[in-house]
Amino acid sequence: MKLFPKEVYQERRKRLKQLMGKGVLVFMGNEESSINYKDNWYPFRQDSSFLYFFGLDLPGLVAIIDVDQNLEVIFGDDVSTEDTVWFGSVPALSTLAESVGVSSVRPAAAMDTFSKTVSLERVHLLPPYRPENLLKIAEWFRVPVPQVPRLVSESFIRSIVSLRSIKSEAELVELNHAVSLSVELHKTVMRGAREGMYEYELLGKVMGGAAAAGGSLSFPPIITTQGQILHNHVYSRKLAEGGMLLGDFGAEAPSHYAGDITRTIPVDPTFSSQQREVYQLVLDAYQLAVGALKPGMFFKEVHLMACARLTEGLKSMGLMKGDTHEAVAQGAHALFFQCGLGHMMGLDVHDMEDLGEQYVGYTDTLKKSTQFGLKSLRLGRQLEAGFVVTVEPGLYFIPQLMDQWQAAGLHTDFINYGELKHFRDFGGIRVEDAYLITPKGSEVLGPPLEIEIEEVEALRAL
Amino acid sequence: MKLFPKEVYQERRKRLKQLMGKGVLVFMGNEESSINYKDNWYPFRQDSSFLYFFGLDLPGLVAIIDVDQNLEVIFGDDVSTEDTVWFGSVPALSTLAESVGVSSVRPAAAMDTFSKTVSLERVHLLPPYRPENLLKIAEWFRVPVPQVPRLVSESFIRSIVSLRSIKSEAELVELNHAVSLSVELHKTVMRGAREGMYEYELLGKVMGGAAAAGGSLSFPPIITTQGQILHNHVYSRKLAEGGMLLGDFGAEAPSHYAGDITRTIPVDPTFSSQQREVYQLVLDAYQLAVGALKPGMFFKEVHLMACARLTEGLKSMGLMKGDTHEAVAQGAHALFFQCGLGHMMGLDVHDMEDLGEQYVGYTDTLKKSTQFGLKSLRLGRQLEAGFVVTVEPGLYFIPQLMDQWQAAGLHTDFINYGELKHFRDFGGIRVEDAYLITPKGSEVLGPPLEIEIEEVEALRAL
Numbered sequence: 001m002k003l004f005p006k007e008v009y010q011e012r013r014k015r016l017k018q019l020m021g022k023g024v025l026v027f028m029g030n031e032e033s034s035i036n037y038k039d040n041w042y043p044f045r046q047d048s049s050f051l052y053f054f055g056l057d058l059p060g061l062v063a064i065i066d067v068d069q070n071l072e073v074i075f076g077d078d079v080s081t082e083d084t085v086w087f088g089s090v091p092a093l094s095t096l097a098e099s100v101g102v103s104s105v106r107p108a109a110a111m112d113t114f115s116k117t118v119s120l121e122r123v124h125l126l127p128p129y130r131p132e133n134l135l136k137i138a139e140w141f142r143v144p145v146p147q148v149p150r151l152v153s154e155s156f157i158r159s160i161v162s163l164r165s166i167k168s169e170a171e172l173v174e175l176n177h178a179v180s181l182s183v184e185l186h187k188t189v190m191r192g193a194r195e196g197m198y199e200y201e202l203l204g205k206v207m208g209g210a211a212a213a214g215g216s217l218s219f220p221p222i223i224t225t226q227g228q229i230l231h232n233h234v235y236s237r238k239l240a241e242g243g244m245l246l247g248d249f250g251a252e253a254p255s256h257y258a259g260d261i262t263r264t265i266p267v268d269p270t271f272s273s274q275q276r277e278v279y280q281l282v283l284d285a286y287q288l289a290v291g292a293l294k295p296g297m298f299f300k301e302v303h304l305m306a307c308a309r310l311t312e313g314l315k316s317m318g319l320m321k322g323d324t325h326e327a328v329a330q331g332a333h334a335l336f337f338q339c340g341l342g343h344m345m346g347l348d349v350h351d352m353e354d355l356g357e358q359y360v361g362y363t364d365t366l367k368k369s370t371q372f373g374l375k376s377l378r379l380g381r382q383l384e385a386g387f388v389v390t391v392e393p394g395l396y397f398i399p400q401l402m403d404q405w406q407a408a409g410l411h412t413d414f415i416n417y418g419e420l421k422h423f424r425d426f427g428g429i430r431v432e433d434a435y436l437i438t439p440k441g442s443e444v445l446g447p448p449l450e451i452e453i454e455e456v457e458a459l460r461a462l
Numbered sequence: 463m464k465l466f467p468k469e470v471y472q473e474r475r476k477r478l479k480q481l482m483g484k485g486v487l488v489f490m491g492n493e494e495s496s497i498n499y500k501d502n503w504y505p506f507r508q509d510s511s512f513l514y515f516f517g518l519d520l521p522g523l524v525a526i527i528d529v530d531q532n533l534e535v536i537f538g539d540d541v542s543t544e545d546t547v548w549f550g551s552v553p554a555l556s557t558l559a560e561s562v563g564v565s566s567v568r569p570a571a572a573m574d575t576f577s578k579t580v581s582l583e584r585v586h587l588l589p590p591y592r593p594e595n596l597l598k599i600a601e602w603f604r605v606p607v608p609q610v611p612r613l614v615s616e617s618f619i620r621s622i623v624s625l626r627s628i629k630s631e632a633e634l635v636e637l638n639h640a641v642s643l644s645v646e647l648h649k650t651v652m653r654g655a656r657e658g659m660y661e662y663e664l665l666g667k668v669m670g671g672a673a674a675a676g677g678s679l680s681f682p683p684i685i686t687t688q689g690q691i692l693h694n695h696v697y698s699r700k701l702a703e704g705g706m707l708l709g710d711f712g713a714e715a716p717s718h719y720a721g722d723i724t725r726t727i728p729v730d731p732t733f734s735s736q737q738r739e740v741y742q743l744v745l746d747a748y749q750l751a752v753g754a755l756k757p758g759m760f761f762k763e764v765h766l767m768a769c770a771r772l773t774e775g776l777k778s779m780g781l782m783k784g785d786t787h788e789a790v791a792q793g794a795h796a797l798f799f800q801c802g803l804g805h806m807m808g809l810d811v812h813d814m815e816d817l818g819e820q821y822v823g824y825t826d827t828l829k830k831s832t833q834f835g836l837k838s839l840r841l842g843r844q845l846e847a848g849f850v851v852t853v854e855p856g857l858y859f860i861p862q863l864m865d866q867w868q869a870a871g872l873h874t875d876f877i878n879y880g881e882l883k884h885f886r887d888f889g890g891i892r893v894e895d896a897y898l899i900t901p902k903g904s905e906v907l908g909p910p911l912e913i914e915i916e917e918v919e920a921l922r923a924l
Contacts, residue, residue: 033495035507036809037816038591040681042504045497084862085800088691129500131593135607145597200676208670214662214698219502229550236676338547347498354499400546 003055004170006101012053012163013101017067019159024068025124027053028133029061029076043216048347048354049126049160051256055100062111062136063102068122073104075111115140124153126160129354157355164352165344165360166386172436172445174257175346175388178218179434179446181251182259185209186449189223189247190459193239195267199223200235202247210251218258218349221249227264227428228396230339243267244275244427250349258349260390261449262432263456270457274426278395279453281313282429285393286451289341293383293391293435293442300366300380303341306393307333307373314395319423322414332414334373335405336397342390343378345434350378351388387437388445394430397423465517466632468563474515474625475563479529481621486530487586489515490595491523491538505678510809510816511588511622513718517562524573524598525564530584535566537573577602586615588622591816619817626814627806627822628848634898634907636719637808637850640680641896641908643713644721647671648911651685651709652921655701657729661685662697664709672713680720680811683711689726689890690858692801705729706737706889712811720811722852723911724894725918732919736888740857741915743775744891747855748913751803755845755853755897755904762828762842765803768855769795769835776857781885784876794876796835797867798859804852805840807896812840813850849899850907856892859885 016025029050032041046057054063054074061076074097079090094105106114115123120141128134128148138145167175185206193202202223210217224232225239227246239245244266250259264282266275285306292302311333314320319336320327327333344351344360352360361379362368369375379389402424406417431451435442450459478487491512494503508519516525516536523538536559541552556567568576577585582603590596590610600607629637647668655664664685672679686694687701689708701707706728712721726744728737747768754764773795776782781798782789789795806813806822814822823841824830831837841851864886868879893913897904912921 033504034591035504036510036591037812037814039815040811042495042497043682048498081862081866085860086691086693088688088694088696089862129496129498131597135593135597198676201674204670204672204674206670207673208666208668210666211669212663212666214660220505226550229548231548232550234550349502350499352499353501398547400543400551404543 003099006099008168008170009053009055010101013065013072015163016053016159017065017070019162020067020124020155022067022122023124023153023156024118024122025065025156026126027063028126028128028136029056029063030059030130031132032059033130046256048256048352049164051347052160052164054102056096057256058096060108062108064114071104072102073106073114074102075106075108075114077108112140116142120151123151124156125151126156127152127354127356154359157359161352161355161359164346166384167346167388167436171257171346172388174253174255175259175434176445177255178215178251178253178257178259179261180259181210181213181215181253182249182261183446183449184213185249185251186247186261186263187459189245190263190265190450190456191462193245193265193267195239195241197239198235199225199237199239199245202245203235206247206249213251214254216252218250218252218260221247223247223249225267225427227394227430228398228426229428230396239267241267242272244429246428246430248430248432256347258345258347259446260345260349260432260434262392262394262430263449263451264429264431265456265460269460271453274422275429276453277317278426279429281310281317282393282395282431283451283453284313285309286391286431289391289393290435290442293389293437295383295385295437295439297383298366298380299342299361299383299389300377303374303377303380304328306341307337310337310393310395318419319416320414321416327411327414330411330414331371331373332411334371335401335411335415336395337393338373338376338396338398338401339394340374340377340379342392342432345388345390353378383437385437385439388434389437390432390434392430392432394428396428397426399424465561468561470632471515471517472563475527475534477625478515478621479527479532481624482529482586482617484529484584485586485615485618486580486584487527487618488588489525489527490588490590490598491518491525492521492592493594494521495592508718510718510814511626513809514622514626516564518558519718520558522570524570526576533566534564535568535576536564537568537570537576539570574602578604582613585613586618587613588618589614589816589818616821619821623814623817623821626808628846629808629850629898633719633808634850636715636717637721637896638907639717640677640713640715640719640721641723643672643675643677643715644711644723645908645911646675647711647713648709648723648725649921651707652725652727652912652918653924655707655727655729657701657703659701660697661687661699661701661707664707665697668709668711675713676716678714680712680714680722683709685709685711687729687889689856689892690860690888691890692858701729703729704734706891708890708892710892710894718809720807720809721908722807722811722894722896724854724856724892725911725913726891726893727918727922731922733915736884737891738915739779740888741891743772743779744855744857744893745913745915746775747771748853748893751853751855752897752904755851755899757845757847757899757901759845760828760842761804761823761845761851762839765836765839765842766790768803769799772799772855772857780881781878782876783878789873789876792873792876793833793835794873796833797863797873797877798857799855800835800838800858800860800863801856802836802839802841804854804894807850807852815840845899847899847901850896851899852894852896854892854894856890858890859888861886
């Protein structure tokens with residue numbers, strides 16, 4: 001458990017109370033998650049908002065803030081004397097609570113009683129994403145499970161999003177640490193990948209490297225020869241001559257802050273000319289997007305700028321045609337770039353995704369588009385200094401999607417379907433780094449990682 | 463996904479139907495488990511009974527066998543055309559179902575309708591260990607969540623236990639593979655552990671090694687300098703001169719069969735004389751126990767034989783005294799050996815633990831003891847040819863427990879409390895391997911792994 005000084009948590013809770021003004025705020029800590037029987041557990045992961053406001057990285061806790069009474073309580077049980085035989089001794093929960101500035105601790109079972117003393121109108125809950133917490137909420141507040149979503153508090157979500165979106169100096173230290181670990185893992189793969197290896201051998205290096213540094217991974221890694229499959233969590237393929245390897249993974253620091261980086265490398269020592277052309281185009285879009293990051297800029301605009309740059313390049317390559325602005329407006333480029341340019345990053349790799357994209361990435365006046373491509377953009381709103389965002393353009397050649405679009409006669413004004421045959425087996429390329437929005441622009445998190453074609457090839461040659 | 467030929471699954475289901483005779487058997491497949499937001503997932507793990515009878519290693523499936531109508535159905539949804547963009551193309555569920563000999567496939571949502579056509583008396587359910595399955599069962603069968611346990615079918619559990627307890631040749635191939643991988647991981651740690659390293663560095667080797675072989679780990683690894691903490695999942699300590707390292711971990715093969723091995727090594731090139739004495743005693747108990755394994759033998763007896771051997775040795779060392787048989791009968795040895803000698807192993811490392819220890823490890827006539835020590839013995843019943851069990855004696859010097867027992871005046875006839883002071887900082891030693899019960903005795907699973915003192919020291923010297 002990596003903790004900030006208790007004043008950090010006190011200050012965060014104080015600001016939250018000011019934003020909320022009133023009510024009883026409930027923070028559901030996480031439980032252990034069972035794998036194949038109750039006591040065989042996945043690695044414990046505390047809820048990120050619980051970590052942000054209460055810091056304690058242990059299962060079975062619930063915390064409340066009664067704003068009206070200025071009361072903060074952590075509900076949970078000490079390890080029993082008998083359990084110390086099995087698990088070793090652990091500081092008393094009251095001692096741990098003190099370390100985050102909370103003086104009131106009650107047994108876990110007392111939450112049931114407490115919940116029934118509070119009128120439902122005063123209760124503020126976050127959307128539960130784990131079924132055991134859904135069940136607990138239903139029981140405590142005596143609502144049927146399907147009606148629990150009605151208890152979710154928009155003002156509570158908005159207040160938390162406003163605080164967690166702006167990263168403090170101390171958080172940036174942790175984010176930089178997570179990104180530094182991520183850079184090391186990527187270097188291992190970028191150097192070590194060789195023709196004839198299996199993807200899972202590289203997965204082993206990544207998982208082992210993260211654990212060996214005392215951390216873990218912030219999301220299921222993508223380490224694939226089939227970069228066009230965007231959420232590919234299969235690792236059974238062999239690295240083949242002439243192919244590429246796309247690695248999209250990041251470390252989670254012991255403090256649970258996330259890193260997230262993508263690189264695409266050739267299996268051969270150098271890129272082929274076709275790979276080089278596509279890679280350079282993706283990199284151009286990346287650099288254009290990075291250059292546009294600054295407070296006040298809509299991230300949706302940055303996304304569209306990258307889309308336009310990709311479209312220009314695809315036109316030069318003969319795959320697209322027509323007016324670039326019009327093509328992007330109609331979403332024709334999404335045949336090759338189906339997803340969004342990036343997302344917030346913090347204690348979650350998609351920061352605060354559990355709280356709802358409509359609050360984290362959009363606003364009352366900027367709603368998410370329903371257009372294919374744009375509907376996968378997690379972040380659209382204006383950037384502010386202190387945001388941490390990823391920039392991750394890519395080009396993905398998905399035969400099923402090409403065939404689907406062509407059969408449906410989609411965007412024939414902008415797509416040269418006849419030319420696509422040269423790219424059916426190309427795969428996909430993405431590059432990604434995380435950036436802090438500064439008062440004047442942005443700066444990359446962590447140490448620099450090879451990204452230019454020459455740099456990547458030089459690293460591969462080592 | 464590693465599958466057996468479809469006839470294997472058909473035969474297993476046929477035997478299950480014969481054992482059950484009637485009713486509707488429900489197999490709850492597992493879902494993805496969320497880490498810190500809904501779509502960030504732990505590695506998917508299918509339910510083991512689902513794997514045993516239906517083989518399919520995908521989330522979101524439910525299977526039923528209507529014994530009376532000789533009907534087998536898998537409920538689940540195909541990947542949508544849009545999802546193939548994100549996840550790649552996957553064979554149709556009907557094709558997958560064919561590969562395990564099931565011809566009837568229905569959409570996931572149809573389970574809700576189906577469940578309401580079946581009278582509750584005909585329904586057989588296994589105990590749910592994941593909350594989302596608990597919720598589904600409650601909804602489908604219209605019972606309140608707290609009453610779901612009433613739907614659990616003892617006859618269903620007993621039938622499955624009787625089948626899964628006896629491992630087939632094909633299963634033994636997989637178990638041997640899991641153990642072979644586990645042996646390799648242990649060799650890496652036994653060779654690589656050095657003074658000054660942190661436990662998490664070795665954790666990294668283990669996690670990385672398992673993944674690099676295309677597998678995973680069958681349970682959260684114990685890799686600790688504090689071997690006396692029996693369920694220690696903290697990896698933050700440094701390996702210190704004069705100390706020991708206890709590694710208890712095993713690989714899960716791609717087929718999901720488990721391995722489970724423990725070794726304890728000195729951080730120095732050789733054991734100290736005190737470590738050597740305790741290690742040899744644990745090894746003697748291990749060898750005595752292994753020699754006693756055979757069909758018809760109660761595993762509880764084997765456990766008690768090991769306890770007696772440990773007690774004899776502790777008497778020689780001056781830590782215990784009095785009549786060995788009496789000391790073991792009263793549980794005095796449990797100050798040093800607080801847990802059980804072993805457990806069943808198969809698709810789960812504690813095989814079928816979700817179904818209930820009272821059915822897997824005990825019988826109607828042999829109930830689990832409530833005595834400290836014996837109450838942690840997961841397996842007591844008579845061994846049968848085809849069982850796979852672990853043998854894992856140990857000696858654990860737990861200062862809190864010593865103080866507790868001494869303060870309570872427990873077993874003063876058998877414990878020389880005055881002598882314990884020489885062992886307060888000793889730690890703990892355990893050795894463990896898995897054995898197949900054969901018609902005449904037993905044989906170890908996997909290739910041999912260094913276990914004798916000289917062998918371990920020789921490996922450390924490499």
